[in-house]
Amino acid sequence: QSQIRSACAARSVAAPLPQRETPRTRPSQARRLHQRAWPPASCPPPLMSGGGDDSPNEITVEYEVGETLGTGHFSKVKLGTHRKTGQQVAIKIIQKPSGSKIAMLKAEVDILTKADHPNVVRLYKVIDTEKTLYLVMELLTGGELFDRIIAKGHYSEEDARVLTITMVKAVQYLHDIGIAHRDLKPENILLKDTTDTAEIKITDFGLSKIFSDDAAGEVVMKTACGTPGYVAPEVLMHENYSSQVDLWSIGVIVYILLCGFPPFYGDNDNQMFRKIKAGSYKFLAPYWDPISQDAKDFVSKLLVVDSSKRMDCEKALKHAWLQPQSQVSTKNLFEASQKASAGPPPSARAVAEEGGGDMHTMFVDFNLDRKASGIDQLRRAFELPTETVRLRRYKCAFSNQPGYLHVTTTHLCYLGGFGGNKKLCIPLTQIAGVSKAK
Template sequence: MPLEEDGPSWKKRAEDIRDIYEFREVLGTGAFSEVVLAEEKKTQKLVAIKCIPKKALEGKETSIENEIAVLRKIKHANIVSLEDIYESRSHLYLIMQLVSGGELFDRIVEKGFYTEKDASQLIRQILDAVKYLHDMGIVHRDLKPENLLYYSLDEDSTIMISDFGLSKIEGSGSVMSTACGTPGYVAPEVLAQKPYSKAVDCWSIGVIAYILLCGYPPFYDENDAKLFEQILKAEYEFDSPYWDDISESAKDFIQHLMEKDSDKRYTCDLALQHPWIAGDTALDKNIHESVSEQMKKNFAKSKWKQAFNATAVVRHMRKLQLGTSQESPGRTTPTSPCHGPLLVPGDNNDSLTDTCQDCRSQKSP
């Protein structure tokens, strides 16, 4: 049963989280946490619970709690939400919204028809969400395709931003200068170890837009030093034949986001007003064959390195739904897998390997 609340009003005390939620199975592991599929006993609602051992947070309690308190306020149609927080004597439990549509690139590859206009609509949703974050003073700092998931399996499903493991609240202390993010998506000023701003997210959106239109990244080298050199110089091309059928408007849009000078780089506001997003310059021509072929070549192996595979979870959830429907014919259970490290500032940077024994002890049904 929940204990009497103390500390911040948003944090609830629980002697045993299993009094409130039935744990189903472990969905994935982060640097020092586990994400578990669970069902709220009272409502039968499926959620993802991120279980974080308190000993993994030692020395960081104040900053973690401050950032979680802000992140809990985030409510946007294109952002995976943190719905509740429980605390036991040994763990912090983050109760998160589940999404079931799978990863962005997987869905594009599965489509038979895909156009610039589709890419434009995807980027508009991402810009809307990131503008919302920026207006709240939050910089994501790790926008990349793996952190973009579809809400459902519906054809017209919205796209959702996940994983706030590296997010930062502007003005919450020091100037941002920590080199973090994912190689290939980080802005030049981050690699230059200069103080940076929310403009780093706009650069990353430009990189994502580039990939959505050709299927391969603008910067690539097996050698990280050479990769960083390309990014620092903002050296990228619109190679033939892959870009021959892409509009000049799309290229112009990307160039304004992937602008080396962060002061000249488009903000989310400006990007949302660009004709490729707000107008009708995005072409309707089917570019699926070329883009999907390149995506399969360039991104198939990247999933093996992930701590959490959203596609595997879709499979888990489909099995779970089948099992539930067989046991209780009249009951509807939403199919909603979760995904990797979420909503814990600094999670991706830590080398701590503690995992939640509470979660591990519960076997899959």
């Protein structure tokens, strides 16, 4: 359900910040830091709580409205089936906000209506009623890209290169029609379906903004938004910024694709922010030893603090690493790292807090942490009561699938790390009824 919820981009537009706030400092590991929205004030109160989704005639005449695929803070998504063609779609139902937020919601719709690219989620139809907005969208059932990589078990630098080409071309298309995504991250890179040849799709334009050329050929965007681990330094430094923020985010994503952990981390928010603003990262051994020099050069030319010196999409696509003649290894990085690594060095332990050491293990750990690192994410993932507090987290396995067991004040929750997102949730009141435990 969480895969489909993400696939349908079941989130609304993030409210712009009236003022930027200083990020709060609290201990946290690197992968966990990646997930908390920054700044906290950017999260408006929920727009809907589960009701108000009686579909209008414009929807029901054309589509049979089925089960709820997912819910978010701001919307819910239902399965729709076209009555004549049988085509399945995702019907995103958003209760319209009041006041100035209507304009923000309209901006998201304008973005989706404007985009028509094979690697960008499609918006087929918009139904605007007095209180509710209905978006008939492309249904994505393949889940998240990172889940597929882990489940596949075989992953090479060539695979990462092909994915990067597709991602950069899609972002170039968006920039060419005047759209900056501004919140590119693994959660927003999904797959069309479950086939091996499924197309990747960029989704969730909740933080996107249409920008227009000014006299200098660039318009600046001042709204601080994004997810901390992927956000460009110019955003953290409260400077005017442009669509180049997306290229920084691509650099972070490609770094993770090639080694299994993020480039920027720290014991608290401020440490990580300082590293991002300084562009301070390393290609740690032995994790980067199998990776080509061209790939490292590509990443280093994206993770450039000065946005004017950072590659844009056109230059990125001309880089040596992305050329057809580029000599890129097809060797399984998961298998290679398992043989090469005798455990992570101290500098990598800050990223791979549970140990492990090989790329596959770290990729699994990173993938799990980004989905349920904070209590808010855990509550959403398992639909826990609002008063729930997490007490402890344990690394474990279920049916040979690695994952985490979260012990909360109300439930025991298990989240698996492979594709399929295996989840189990048991209320503490029912623990006495559990027949077996290990």
